[in-house]
Amino acid sequence: MDDVTTGEPLIVLDAVNKWFGPLHVLDDVSLSVGRGEVVVVIGPSGSGKSTLCRAINRLEPINSGTITFDGQPLPAEGKPLAKLRSEVGMVFQSFNLFAHKTILENVTLGPIKVRKEKPTAARERGLALLDRVGIANQADKFPAQLSGGQQQRAAIARALAMQPKAMLFDEPTSALDPEMVGEVLDVMTSLASDGMTMVVVTHEMGFARHAANRVIFMADGQLVEDAPPAEFFANPRSERARDFLSKILTH
Amino acid sequence: MNVLIDKFDVFAGGFWLTLQICILAAIGALVLGAIVAVLRISPVPPLRAVGTSYVNVFRNMPLTVVMFFAAFGLPALGSNADFLRIPVLDSLFTRLGTDLPYFRFALIALVLYTAAFVCEALRSGVNAVPAGQAEAARSLGLTFGQNLRYVVLPQSWKASIVPLGSVIIAMIKNSALVGFFGVVGDLSATADQLTSAEGYAFVPVAIGISLGYLIMTVPLGALLDRIEKRQAVAR
Numbered sequence: 339m340d341d342v343t344t345g346e347p348l349i350v351l352d353a354v355n356k357w358f359g360p361l362h363v364l365d366d367v368s369l370s371v372g373r374g375e376v377v378v379v380i381g382p383s384g385s386g387k388s389t390l391c392r393a394i395n396r397l398e399p400i401n402s403g404t405i406t407f408d409g410q411p412l413p414a415e416g417k418p419l420a421k422l423r424s425e426v427g428m429v430f431q432s433f434n435l436f437a438h439k440t441i442l443e444n445v446t447l448g449p450i451k452v453r454k455e456k457p458t459a460a461r462e463r464g465l466a467l468l469d470r471v472g473i474a475n476q477a478d479k480f481p482a483q484l485s486g487g488q489q490q491r492a493a494i495a496r497a498l499a500m501q502p503k504a505m506l507f508d509e510p511t512s513a514l515d516p517e518m519v520g521e522v523l524d525v526m527t528s529l530a531s532d533g534m535t536m537v538v539v540t541h542e543m544g545f546a547r548h549a550a551n552r553v554i555f556m557a558d559g560q561l562v563e564d565a566p567p568a569e570f571f572a573n574p575r576s577e578r579a580r581d582f583l584s585k586i587l588t589h
Numbered sequence: 590m591n592v593l594i595d596k597f598d599v600f601a602g603g604f605w606l607t608l609q610i611c612i613l614a615a616i617g618a619l620v621l622g623a624i625v626a627v628l629r630i631s632p633v634p635p636l637r638a639v640g641t642s643y644v645n646v647f648r649n650m651p652l653t654v655v656m657f658f659a660a661f662g663l664p665a666l667g668s669n670a671d672f673l674r675i676p677v678l679d680s681l682f683t684r685l686g687t688d689l690p691y692f693r694f695a696l697i698a699l700v701l702y703t704a705a706f707v708c709e710a711l712r713s714g715v716n717a718v719p720a721g722q723a724e725a726a727r728s729l730g731l732t733f734g735q736n737l738r739y740v741v742l743p744q745s746w747k748a749s750i751v752p753l754g755s756v757i758i759a760m761i762k763n764s765a766l767v768g769f770f771g772v773v774g775d776l777s778a779t780a781d782q783l784t785s786a787e788g789y790a791f792v793p794v795a796i797g798i799s800l801g802y803l804i805m806t807v808p809l810g811a812l813l814d815r816i817e818k819r820q821a822v823a824r
Contacts, residue, residue: 397724415632417732424730434721438744448729451739493725500729 346409348373348504348535349394354403356389356559363389364400365559371504374533378546378567381556382582387539390556391508394537395426408503424452427497427505431512433489435481435496441468442477445496453500460499467495471525487518491525504535511542543586547571555579592789593797603779604801610696610775611761611805617700618760619753622707629708630715632733640708647705652698652763659698660691660770691771699764706756714749715741747820754813758806765802776801 347370356364363386371377379387392398394405396412396419405412407426413419435444445464449455455463468474471491473484481489490510497505507526511519523545530536530549540546546553546567553570555563557578563570574580593600628640647655718741726740768778780798783789 395728397728420727420730420732422730423728426728428725428728430721430725432721434719434725436722436725436740447739448731451735452730496725496729 345373347371348375348408349537350404350406351390351393352404352406354390354393354400354405356386356393356398356400362559364393367403367556367559367561369554369561369564371535371537373535375551376530376534376536376538376549377552377554378550379537379539379554379556380541380543380546380582381562385556386559387554387556388508391506391537391539394504394506395423395428397428420452424448424500425503427494427500427502429490429493429497429505429507429510431509433481433486433493433513435489435493437481440478440480441473441484441492444481444492445499448496448500464495464499467498468492470498471495472521485518486514487521490514490518490522494522494525494529498529504537505529507536507538507540509539509541511540541586543571555582557582592783592793596783596787596789596797599779599783600776600797600801603774603776603798604804606772606774607761607764607776607801608805610692610699610764610767610772614696614699614703614760614764615757617696618703618707618756621700621704623711625704625708626711626715627737629712630737644705644708647702648709650702652702652766655702656695656698656766656770659694659701663694663697664690692767695767695770695772698770699760699767702763703756703760706759707753710752710756711745711749713752714745714747717748718744751813751817754809754816758809761805761809762802 349369349371351367351369354364354367355362365386367386367390369377369390379390381387389398393400394407396405407422410422413422435441436447439447442461442464445467446457446460449460449463450457465474465477468477471494473488473491473495476484476488476492481492484492494505494510510526511522514522519542523542526536526538526545527549538545538550548567550567553563553565553567554561555570555574555576555578562576563574563579565575570579571583574583625640625643628636629644631637631640722740722744723736726736731739764775765777768775768781772778774782776798780791780794783794784791
């Protein structure tokens, strides 16, 4: 994949620190993500990668440092923060589809209530998005009636319905049965090749290898390595990354 | 047991007044409790503090003390309680307009006290909704109010309704106190009138009064059981 970065970066973290009580979960993390760039974040559990991902749309407030999105520092609370979040799609490990709404209602809620789109237009676009992720025939079912893979694809469609400038994925395949991982990764790969800016926390090394522009390796709250995937997997510079890769790649 | 037949009109009158008090107090407590619950889960710390203090004060104070404050403190603001007149309600519930202001004072005490418990019942329902639901709504850019309205509350009421029903049943029984704070002629004050003023034996009168409360509380409890069963099936 070529370097698609143009102009100023879309997401910039500068010297970000966060503590959970005594635990220093983000330790002086600085990172910038260019427009159209796909950044995969990997690392052992507890390394802070999910927190990093969630900090970008302020689901986790940070203790110090700055996070800028599209040139603007993250607002503290209220309407400006809601507006920022509407421009950043988020996909969770546990899908978090609205349990009392149909798949199509899940996808259209944001456009109708946040963007004030006409319900008919939102439904039309929602159906097109569900078609794109391959579950248009499930539009009128409730989340609990779908398989995990279908639910996660619906969650991706829900995030895309807001026409976000970037997408955050917080371990999107970790809660899935193995045979369903592929269908979700396929959707993510197609998004990546369409030029969506993505930050993906994952354990899927295959995805990191073929879809990422950069791989970030985190350990103990620190950003340890930041390299193109070919370079990172062939030649990790740090001892911790070598150790991590040897543990996951030998099986 | 003749007293139950001879004085049926007295019992019926007491029942009717208690029912009025309970309907008004339930409406008031549900509205106020919902407001306090929204404060308690709000993202704004000062609002949260207001909601939490409210619950701490009124949940932990005996109802009798709240009644004392209402009956002896509120008259300081105007002993005829004109400041509490609500035009349309006054004509619907005649006792609001004509009676001594104690009816309104007692009502306020009952509402303030019960609202704290209503708040907690509503909040337990909200807490039963997985945190991820609200996180997903926030990620889409829904505001706090939209999040509650479209995502959290439609899922939380099912978990709230049974504890809420218990709170209302408790409130109906608590309303028995109003007779001791100046309200004339509610169901439990009927006992006092019939036994000490008119000399009837206490036990038959107490049975009559108990029946009056049971007529209000038992159907409510049965309704809650049905709702709970239907939920269990849906799950």
